[in-house]
Every structure is written in structure tokens, then in C-alpha cells.
Amino acid sequence: MNPLDIDTIAAFSTPPGESGLAVFRISGPQAGAICDRLFKPYGSHFPIPSRMEGYTMAPGIWDGIDEVILACFKAPHSYTGEDVYEVSCHGGPAVRQAVMESALRAGARSAGPGEFSRRAFINGKMDLSRAEAVMDLIGAQAEKQAEVAFRQLQGGISRTVRRRVDQLYGAMAHLEMLLDWDEEEERPKDRETLIQELEEAKTDLQKLLDSFVSGRVIREGLHVVIAGSPNVGKSSILNALAGRDRAIVSPIAGTTRDTIEIDLVLDGYLIHLTDTAGLAHESHDPIEQEGILRAETALEEADLILWVLSPPLLPVEARAVEEKRIDLLALEGKSLLLVLGKDDLRSELKKHEDPLIYQEERFPHLPYLTWSQKQEEDLDRLKKTLISFIRQGDLEADTALVEDTKSHEILTHARHKAAIERAVSLVNKTITDLKERLSFDLVAITLKEALTELTAITGDDVSETLIEEIFNRFCIGK
Numbered sequence: 290m291n292p293l294d295i296d297t298i299a300a301f302s303t304p305p306g307e308s309g310l311a312v313f314r315i316s317g318p319q320a321g322a323i324c325d326r327l328f329k330p331y332g333s334h335f336p337i338p339s340r341m342e343g344y345t346m347a348p349g350i351w352d353g354i355d356e357v358i359l360a361c362f363k364a365p366h367s368y369t370g371e372d373v374y375e376v377s378c379h380g381g382p383a384v385r386q387a388v389m390e391s392a393l394r395a396g397a398r399s400a401g402p403g404e405f406s407r408r409a410f411i412n413g414k415m416d417l418s419r420a421e422a423v424m425d426l427i428g429a430q431a432e433k434q435a436e437v438a439f440r441q442l443q444g445g446i447s448r449t450v451r452r453r454v455d456q457l458y459g460a461m462a463h464l465e466m467l468l469d470w471d472e473e474e475e476r477p478k479d480r481e482t483l484i485q486e487l488e489e490a491k492t493d494l495q496k497l498l499d500s501f502v503s504g505r506v507i508r509e510g511l512h513v514v515i516a517g518s519p520n521v522g523k524s525s526i527l528n529a530l531a532g533r534d535r536a537i538v539s540p541i542a543g544t545t546r547d548t549i550e551i552d553l554v555l556d557g558y559l560i561h562l563t564d565t566a567g568l569a570h571e572s573h574d575p576i577e578q579e580g581i582l583r584a585e586t587a588l589e590e591a592d593l594i595l596w597v598l599s600p601p602l603l604p605v606e607a608r609a610v611e612e613k614r615i616d617l618l619a620l621e622g623k624s625l626l627l628v629l630g631k632d633d634l635r636s637e638l639k640k641h642e643d644p645l646i647y648q649e650e651r652f653p654h655l656p657y658l659t660w661s662q663k664q665e666e667d668l669d670r671l672k673k674t675l676i677s678f679i680r681q682g683d684l685e686a687d688t689a690l691v692e693d694t695k696s697h698e699i700l701t702h703a704r705h706k707a708a709i710e711r712a713v714s715l716v717n718k719t720i721t722d723l724k725e726r727l728s729f730d731l732v733a734i735t736l737k738e739a740l741t742e743l744t745a746i747t748g749d750d751v752s753e754t755l756i757e758e759i760f761n762r763f764c765i766g767k
């Protein structure tokens with residue numbers, strides 16, 4: 290595109306409100322000329338690339354309103370690959386408005402969401418998965434989220450995917466060589482070698498897919514829901530994990546009537562924790578019924594359910610209803626941890642009232658944890674179990690033995706996962722077609738489709754609509 294056809298965009302990179310400083314960015318061919326009109330240097334010259342210089346705002350309506358620092362990054366050595374000017378001004382509403390209005394008046398256009406990053410992508414400064422990582426890094430609330438985003442930003446996923454793409458291109462080259470030969474010249478060994486190459490690529494892609502379970506949880510946070518009958522100690526568990534009295538706790542059954550959601554960070558991992566209204570087995574109170582409905586919705590969205598069973602155990606009829614509910618959740622493939630609560634009362638209980646014996650008899654297949662809010666080590670154990678679940682998808686793994694997120698590449702985006710899944714299924718089809726002795730030109734078409742899926746992850750081969758969709762999710766000023 291002719292550089293004269295590209296307009297110059299401007300936006301604040303810092304959020305609205307009062308702050309010590311605010312950062313304003315201008316990118317495009319006219320960025321220098323616009324700044325020339327807007328700011329008067331303290332010294333005699335315009336900024337030297339990549340050096341901070343002091344300015345006042347130039348005469349005009351906003352004359353004398355602020356002193357700013359300008360940093361200039363000349364194309365192509367900038368975030369967007371264009372000329373970029375970064376203005377640090379004071380971060381109040383009037384100054385922000387002054388800077389923005391002056392820039393627009395001087396010929397800049399207000400940048401849309403993600404437009405700076407979109408330009409960086411178009412100018413080859415970063416690929417699509419790295420651009421997505423920029424957003425993840427900005428949105429990261431917990432250390433591990435930031436860690437995986439930063440690794441993606443450094444090109445971790447791009448490199449892994451490109452290695453797999455090269456692998457498939459290798460197979461493609463092999464296939465094209467065979468295509469040029471006569472059918473009679475084909476040896477069975479050629480097909481076998483090709484199948485082997487494709488099998489290797491498939492295994493590597495599958496390995497990457499397997500990392501998505503923990504990758505998604507790290508990126509989005511783990512949704513943990515505390516559920517069970519009324520008065521079993523659910524809210525007390527939420528408060529213990531939160532380290533503060535967030536939910537009301539009382540000996541009256543039905544204290545929690547609505548779902549209570551909090552975010553907490555454990556060992557750098559983000560957890561969305563939800564306390565629910567006790568699942569009363571018979572209720573005619575419309576508010577309680579609504580609470581139970583909300584609890585059921587939370588259960589549907591949970592990655593992990595802490596089902597609390599505490600003494601006294603329920604009467605037989607209600608117990609059967611609860612057991613059915615737990616069985617159903619397990620059948621649906623939900624991850625369940627039975628929390629055998631009020632463990633401090635166990636020594637006073639008769640055998641038929643003991644939750645531990647009950648669990649062994651009725652739910653021997655489900656993982657469990659004994660819990661008392663009066664035993665400090667129980668909180669530690671519960672936290673460790675949650676961390677091991679995030680890292681390994683396993684409630685009983687030893688956290689000391691579990692690999693850390695740094696040790697291998699992790700897939701965190703649903704978009705990447707879906708593309709790899711499609712690629713795996715296409716590679717599979719290629720293998721089957723080769724085994725069924727389909728002609729090489731047909732096999733090549735399927736393999737090409739698999740390659741297209743993978744290159745869409747890095748954006749090497751991607752539709753305009755997808756680019757639009759991805760960058761529209763960005764914030765303004767990035």
C-alpha cells in the first residue's frame with residue numbers, strides 16, 4: 290500500500306481517570322508532522338529517535354496547558370513498524386482532552402480497538418498469536434497468566450506451530466515429488482515413509498492439544514464451585530480460602546441464598562471461586578428455589594466442584610436425592626472433590642454418622658479430602674489440591690512432582706486449539722487416504738488443508754474476517 294494512503298492514528302494507551310501520567314501514542318506517516326505542530330521543543334531540535342525529550346504544548350487553544358515528554362520511534366523500529374510518537378503528559382481529564390483534540394485537529398484519526406497492534410501485524414512486526422498474547426498479558430491478573438502470555442509473546446507457540454508446519458511441508462514436498470513420477474515407478478516404501486512422517490507430525494500436534502486443558506485454566510482461571518446441602522460449611526470454606534469473611538456464616542440452614550463469587554490467586558494461578566445456596570431437597574420458599582437454580586447454573590459452568598458432606602449426615606430419603614445428584618455430575622464427566630467437612634467433630638460421631646465411612650461405602654471411586662476450619666493444615670492441603678488440579682488436571686498428584694508451566698509449550702487459546710484439532714483430523718485423513726492407496730493428488734489436497742489450518746494460528750495465512758474479529762477484541766490504544 291502506498292504510505293500516503295495510510296492515515297495516522299492516535300489514542301491514549303492509558304485508561305481514563307486521574308493518574309500521575311498518561312501515555313498518548315501517534316502512529317503513521319504524519320506522526321512527526323503532527324507532533325511538530327502540537328509541541329514546542331524546550332531545546333532547538335525535534336526528538337532524536339528513541340530518546341525522551343521535554344516539550345510544552347504549542348500555541349493554540351491549549352497553549353501553556355502542560356509540559357510533556359516526547360519519545361520518537363522511527364519506522365520500522367517501532368511497535369507498529371510505522372513512525373510512532375509517544376507523548377507522556379499529566380494524566381488528568383482536561384490535559385487528556387487537550388492532547389487528543391489537538392492531535393485530531395492536526396490531522397490524526399482516533400484509533401479503533403487494537404489498531405496499533407493490527408498495524409504491527411500487517412507490517413510484519415508480530416504474528417497473530419503474538420498479538421493475541423499482548424492482550425493476554427494486559428488482561429493477566431495472576432502471575433501464571435502473565436507467564437504463559439509472555440512466553441507466547443516471545444514466540445513460544447509460534448515456534449512450535451511453525452516446526453509442525455515445516456514437518457508437514459516436508460511431507461508435502463515428498464508427496465509432490467511422487468506426484469511427478471509415473472504410477473508404475475511408485476514403490477510401496479514411498480507410501481510407508483510418507484505415512485511415518487505424517488504419524489510423527491500428528492503425535493506432536495496431539496501433544497500440544499493435550500496441554501490445552503491446563504492451558505485454558507491458566508489463561509482463563511479455574512472455576513471452582515462449592516456445593517452441597519444447607520449448613521454443611523460451604524461458606525466457611527469460601528471464607529477460609531479467601532482469607533476474609535466474605536460470606537455470612539451461621540448455624541441457621543439456608544444462610545446463603547444467592548451465589549457468591551470471588552477471585553483469588555493461589556501460587557500464581559487465578560481461581561474463580563463460587564459459594565452456592567445449600568441444595569435443600571425440598572423447598573417451597575421462592576427465594577430459596579431461585580438460589581438453588583443459580584447454584585445449578587454455577588455447577589454447569591464449573592471446572593471443579595467441591596461437594597461438601599458434613600455431619601450430621603442427611604436423613605435417608607434426602608441422602609438418596611443427594612447421592613443421585615453426585616452420581617449424575619460424575620457421569621457427566623464433571624471433576625468432583627468430596628470435602629468431608631467438620632472433621633473436628635468426627636471423634637464424637639458414631640460409625641453410621643461418620644462421613645469418612647459413608648464416603649468409603651458409597652463413593653469409593655471419588656477423590657476426597659477431610660476438612661475442618663479448625664485445623665490449619667487442612668487449608669494448606671485444600672490449596673495444594675487445587676494447585677495440583679490446575680497444573681495436572683489431577684486432584685491427587687503430588688505438586689512437588691508436577692511439571693511447571695515453564696517446562697513445555699502450553700496451548701491456552703480456544704482458537705489455536707480448534708485449528709490444531711482440525712489439522713490433526715485432516716492429517717489423519719491424509720494417512721487413511723494414503724493407506725487406502727488414494728491418488729497422490731487427492732492426498733495432497735487434504736494435506737494442504739491441514740497446513741492452512743496451522744498457518745492461520747500464526748496468521749501467515751488468514752482471512753480478513755478473522756483478523757477483524759481478533760483485533761476488535763483489543764482495547765483502544767493497544
Ligand SMILES: Nc1nc2c(ncn2[C@@H]2O[C@H](COP(=O)(O)OP(=O)(O)OP(=O)(O)O)[C@@H](O)[C@H]2O)c(=O)[nH]1
Pocket residue numbers: 518519520521522523524525526537538539540541542543544545546565566567568630631632633634660661662663
Ligand atoms: N465444628 C465445625 N463447625 C463448622 C465448620 N465449618 C463450618 N462450621 C459451622 O457450621 C455452620 C454452617 O456453616 P456455613 O459455612 O454457614 O455453612 P453453609 O454450608 O454455607 O450453609 P448455608 O449457606 O446455610 O447452606 C456454622 O455455624 C459454622 O460455624 C467446621 O469445620 N467445624
Ligand SMILES: [Mg+2]
Pocket residue numbers: 523524525536537538544545564565567
Ligand atoms: Mg452458606
